[in-house]
Amino acid sequence: MNNREVMLKALTGIKLVEPGDDLGAITVEAFATNGVQPRTGDVLVVAQKVVSKAEGRYVEVAWVEPSERAITLAAKLGKDPRFVEIVLGESKRVVRHRPGLLIVEHRLGFVMANAGIDHSNVSTADGAERVLLLPCDPDASARALRDHIARNCGVLIGVIISDSFGRPWRKGTVGIALGAAGLPAVIDMRGRPDLFGRELRVTETGFADEIAAAAGLLMGQAAEALPMVLVRGLVWSAPEAPAAALVRPAEHDLFR
DSSP, X not given: OOXXXXXXXXXXXXXXXXXXXXXXXXXXHHHHHTXXXXXXXXXXXXXXXXXXXXXXXXXXXXXXXXXXXXXXXXXXXXXXXXXXXXXXXXXXXXXXXXXXXXXXXXXXXXXXXXXXXXXXXXXXBTTBOEEEOOOSOXXXXXXXXXXXXXXXXXXOOEEEEEEEEEETTEEEEEEEEEEEESSXXXXXXXXXXXXXXXXXXXXXXXXXXXXXXXXXXXXXXXXXXXXXXXXXXXXXXXXXXOGGGGSOOGGGOTTO
C-alpha cells in the first residue's frame, strides 16, 4: 500500500507586519522560534495580507479623488466613491455589480470582489481609514521570499502567497494561490491513465490552490494571527509553474 501523509504546521509568534519590514527575516525567525528546520519538498504558505503590508500596499482613502465613473457606480452599489475609485484603479474591467457587491477583473487577471482590496485586519493610521491592495506581483513576491529562505536556511522550498476567494455557484470563501514559486501551481494530467486505464483528457489540477485551501484551515480569516503555515509531505513531479498559470484565459471562459 502506498502510505502518504501530509503535515501542516502553523508558525506562531509572528509579529504584526508593517510597511518596510523584511518579510524574509521575519520568516527565518519564525522557523527558529517554532523549532522548524525547512526541508526540500516543504511548502510555506504565506497570507497575502502580510506580504502586502511588508510591501507597503496601503492606500489612504481620504486622499483619493473619485472620478465621475466611480461616483456613478458607487451610487448604484451603496459604497464610498473613494473606495470604488481605488477598486477601479486596480481593475481591468467591471464584470458584475449589484447593491453591495462589485466583481471585477483585477489587473493580474483574477476575477474577484473589490479587486481583493480589504479593510479587515488592517490597522488605521492616526484614525484615518486605509485599505490594503494585493501585492504588485505575487509570483515575484513568492520568488523573493523563496530566495531569501534558500540563502539563510540552505534549502530550496516551495512558497505560496495565499488569499481567500469567494466562488461562483458555491457559498463560502476558500484559500487560493495568488503567487507561487518552487512548485507547479497547475499540474496537467491530460494523457495520463486513470485507475482503469482510460486516458485523462481534460484534467488539470490546481495544485497550489489545493495547498492554499488546506493551509487556510489553520490560518483562519479573523483574529487567529497565523499568517504562515508550513506544509510537509507533498510529492510532485510536474515542472514548476507560477500562480499566474492558474488564471483561465478569457477566450476559454464560458462565463465571462
